[in-house]
Amino acid sequence: GQQVMQIPQYQHVQEGEDFTTYCNSSTTLSNIQWYKQRPGGHPVFLIQLVKSGEVKKQKRLTFQFGEAKKNSSLHITATQTTDVGTYFCAGPYLSSNTGKLIFGQGTTLQVKP
């Protein structure tokens, strides 16, 4: 079945270092969404990428969607302790634009002050 995989599973960084998480889908996606879940919290929508090769920035966060629309990445520049949490990518099931999202297993980021 359709799968979305993320690496790494865990990442520990020193505050100020950069961080990148990678997301790979077994199928072509119509779009990809990124969510952040703080410890003990719920997923919070960060962004949606739709176009092949799309790059979007949110302050220190840079999101990319691959040319083949099967992979994506999230890069955080100069991490801060507020960046701690688990970052999930999610793609629509069977590339539909509505309904079921398939989530990756997430990358948990720990930041040492």
Place this chain on the structure above:
Amino acid sequence: DAGVTQSPTHLIKTRGQQVTLRCSPKSGHDTVSWYQQALGQGPQFIFQYYEEEERQRGNFPDRFSGHQFPNYSSELNVNALLLGDSALYLCASSLNGGVYGYTFGSGTRLTVV
């Protein structure tokens, strides 16, 4: 404030019992999706409701059922609870099937003993 309200926040049930979880979507949203999140995993899609109909369903048994009311609020029912049903149950609301991302509630932590 997530905008999506779920109740109760925590619940302990005995194996074999039935449970009902409730969700009020974010104002203006018309679609409600339910997800199950086991510890350390990404959310798994259970089903989605739109216009009071189940529009899409994930790989969950018939013990999991739901309902959407005219005011867009929703319930998730689980019958014949198993130990493996212990998880965080997340409700996510969206507009137009989630094209602009999903807003998650804080979830209901269900423990089956």
